[in-house]
Amino acid sequence: MEPYMKVANIKSHPEGNAYGRPTQTYDSELVFVGPGTPGGEYLRRYWHPVAVSKNVTTRPQEVRILGEDLILFRDGRGRPGLLLPRCAHRGTSLFYGKVDDEGIRCCYHGWQFDVQGRCIDQPCEPERGLHRDKVRQPWYPVEERYGLVFAYMGPPDKTPDLPRWDIFEDLPAEVKLFATDSSFSVGGDDSVKILPWNWLQDWENTLDPFHVQVLHSTFTATQFAKEMAVMPKVSYEMTEHGIRYTAYRQLPDGRELDRRSPAIFPNIISTPDVHLQAGLSTTMGWVVPVDDTHHRRFHVMRVPADSDPSVTRPRQMYTEQNRPKRWIDMTEEERQQWPSDWEAQCGQGPITLHSEEHLGTTDQGIAMLRRLMRKQIRLVQEGKDPIGVSFGDESPRVVGSGNFFRAAESEVEK
Amino acid sequence: MEPYMKVANIKSHPEGNAYGRPTQTYDSELVFVGPGTPGGEYLRRYWHPVAVSKNVTTRPQEVRILGEDLILFRDGRGRPGLLLPRCAHRGTSLFYGKVDDEGIRCCYHGWQFDVQGRCIDQPCEPERGLHRDKVRQPWYPVEERYGLVFAYMGPPDKTPDLPRWDIFEDLPAEVKLFATDSSFSVGGDDSVKILPWNWLQDWENTLDPFHVQVLHSTFTATQFAKEMAVMPKVSYEMTEHGIRYTAYRQLPDGRELDRRSPAIFPNIISTPDVHLQAGLSTTMGWVVPVDDTHHRRFHVMRVPADSDPSVTRPRQMYTEQNRPKRWIDMTEEERQQWPSDWEAQCGQGPITLHSEEHLGTTDQGIAMLRRLMRKQIRLVQEGKDPIGVSFGDESPRVVGSGNFFRAAESEVEK
């Protein structure tokens, strides 16, 4: 016995056949991040995290951000520096440089630069460099906040404020901040830092409250609170800094829940607690482009002052994702069995092909996000400032993310 | 003492020097297989095997055929399906999908498609998809025969018959068919499925009866019957489905042998038994392009009904090739010592450079095959049907391959 069944003949069912389909394309205006690209210039108008502060030491490290290769280090006086790798002299990478109190020194002929690229020594030149102040190692400004090192890679005369956020300011004594660059929140783990697909696929997921009911509930396992499997009613609204959705659910126990989650431009997320703890979210994440086909995640979260999340968080994240192993330890077959955000987003390819999509009514957030992003790109091209950029306003901004329970008798939104 | 000898001076022997040679090229009309290429459109007018049936299960698998990436699976009711990988919704690969009786469901938002790409569920959309019948996942038709899954990737209105072959029909009770996708017959082994060179280099070898006397006889070792080392007289003829050669040999024991072997268009081989068992060949092979620089082999063979060739064949193939190890286990130095078809064909590079060849009188089969193939490509371009394509004729076709011994007094062909 052959276990086969014959498929109905193609001649009587030609519809949808894959033959002869037109060229598939992506929307390069939205996805390219390099210097001079529309999306890249727009993203360069904001500060972006490039490293966790505690990982930045006198040992130079290579970072790649927005398609640019850079060297990050901290000088002996504690100042972080972000320089182009190629020494201004003969091009040797400063990755092999040595750092002291004053700056970084190239291994080849010893030229030394401070954290702002000033050349402060040329040991083989007459009088250690009569003209050394004419040389400047290209550099980007960095600032540290909330345990992260932020860089601004845009035009100097457009340098905006590095924003403060309400949930991370005026912390009570029993709370501290924890910063991480692990990829847990995208279904990865603490050993994987660089995610091999375009950043926008990851960030768009922020305004997609519906995949939770499938990917994180019924498909692999109950990865979040079991109440998340209830199909919500979702509304979207513009905010000062982007877009926010509210997902309303009538829970089996009679409670009613408004779950509010924002996409803060250009690339910030703040997911409400996935176990439905009531109140404001205590975490923010940045989706940072490495280049057109890679990105990374940085997260800051409020944690108990006496905790050590670098130890406890890995275990917690496995439990949350309800998978038996770390991502890095799973076979391809096991990833097929227990897919999570990694598979759903990386599975769209290095850059998704927008021409092939069919957005439904549940993709309203995705469509709004792209429209608003395209508008910002055009604003930058016209010489204007995009959303969320401020100059001289250091007051903390409202994140506005959280799980808000209503009284049972309240009016439900339509 | 220096063991060197001085080579005669170049100035007095400039002929053939490699300096300044013109650009080397391949014949792209013959070797390219992608959509829209001359060769690719011609190949798309035939059914091609894409997998061994028993390997097609509810676990989705990635296959790449004719330069196209596809997902192959078998639904819970036994029907094979071949779909484009990117979910029509948001582009996540169906490789991470789950299969049930009705079809395959994407992990991201749960859209489900049947084996012909119909969207049969959109769980997050109102009423599970009011407009879901407007969406179709691009698909290709598949049929199963002789233990293989065949796909047709050409224009639907040109769908030809999936041919039947005489040697595989009306099997007696003591015989069964065995299908395999191992690379044994190209000098590989059962662990290697994808061969990293253009398919035509492999298929052309089918009409090259002379390499047997060198590669398989005197060079490495006696890989086939020792009588194969006798230099044959070879004639070529056109057949209904391609080209066939007859290699006539007077054997040392006085017998006379006509060895007939066809190249059946577009990519089928049927090698007569290499140990010179008399009679019709009991095997056919398909040389299937993966893309321009990779291909794979599928074989079907008649075997005893009570045998298990998946166990016995590997050992048999090592013996046949007279090499001490599997291909995968040999070092590069060992492959130099015992080359076989893999080295002879892969050694031509990912795509051979036709501009550099010097065909001899013994390459008549190669030249005929290319001429006939080019003619078919032109026929397809003119809107006509290439050789071997039929519509509505399911009668078995004659393979016509085998070792035929003559009586000693017979007339020899010239």
Added chain:
Amino acid sequence: MEPYMKVANIKSHPEGNAYGRPTQTYDSELVFVGPGTPGGEYLRRYWHPVAVSKNVTTRPQEVRILGEDLILFRDGRGRPGLLLPRCAHRGTSLFYGKVDDEGIRCCYHGWQFDVQGRCIDQPCEPERGLHRDKVRQPWYPVEERYGLVFAYMGPPDKTPDLPRWDIFEDLPAEVKLFATDSSFSVGGDDSVKILPWNWLQDWENTLDPFHVQVLHSTFTATQFAKEMAVMPKVSYEMTEHGIRYTAYRQLPDGRELDRRSPAIFPNIISTPDVHLQAGLSTTMGWVVPVDDTHHRRFHVMRVPADSDPSVTRPRQMYTEQNRPKRWIDMTEEERQQWPSDWEAQCGQGPITLHSEEHLGTTDQGIAMLRRLMRKQIRLVQEGKDPIGVSFGDESPRVVGSGNFFRAAESEVEK
């Protein structure tokens, strides 16, 4: 307590910012080596070493030189041959060929070629090839000298003399020559032969006497004689075959040293002993382009006739570089800690970006070398012969490299 310091605001320090910098480029005229490129045609007017003689056997080996893939072997009579890999018949690589007294035989159909590409057998063709003398496997002339196999890959009618060098001629009985293709002298080791960066970065280093005071003295460790840390006065002069620098040092012990080191065109170095042994250098090196982004080093040195440098030299080289391990065994972090020539030159990238350099007064040698090289490239383009090319003059050339100590009262050069 946060250990951070705020960097001065970018708005008040915009100078040298990395934003908006123009496209970075390299000087392709100098760095490209392929056929038909300006630099490649210039380099093709000289003989280049392609292998150490003792490594060239009847086992065919693949070599890549000046962007061309070639097969090198020695026939059974001891003659080295350098042929294009693709058999002139059907294109199978001669890497899988077998070598006998007469030449190399292709594995596929057995065509055989001698070391100058003549086709001397076509076993399957009538009468073993009635027209085989019309076929020639493209070949390059080779000659052996000083333990190396040299090839000439330029126009046959411009074939120059293969130079002899004074330090390797008329050896006394207690001295022999030792040839090696290890990468010790570039900071590599005996396990690494192919260096992954453009050859010119390596060769330029020859006229850079100043990096010694940093890279090899104060930065990693005292890799050479400790007196090398003394900053020299350096002068440069044109020679018959290129450029030579003289580095004058007053040593702490009162002696005065002239260290003379030439760059012999097109790609030869001869470093004076780095432990300051007095007298002529006893070694020469060739910096041979593999392709635009790879090169290799060949060295010949005078050694005691009863020594075996293949055993003793590895240990000696570690000691010289004052690093605890072989290059191949170091982690990236250890290479940061103990950088040597490898890191300084490979750290410039696969091809350095000349547009980004800032040459100082100590880079005079680099500038002279590039000017003289560009002049040779132009000469070749005008149909003239570049520097150092001779025809019919086999007399040994003067290398002129060494450490020369002066009497204390001598006049110092300015």
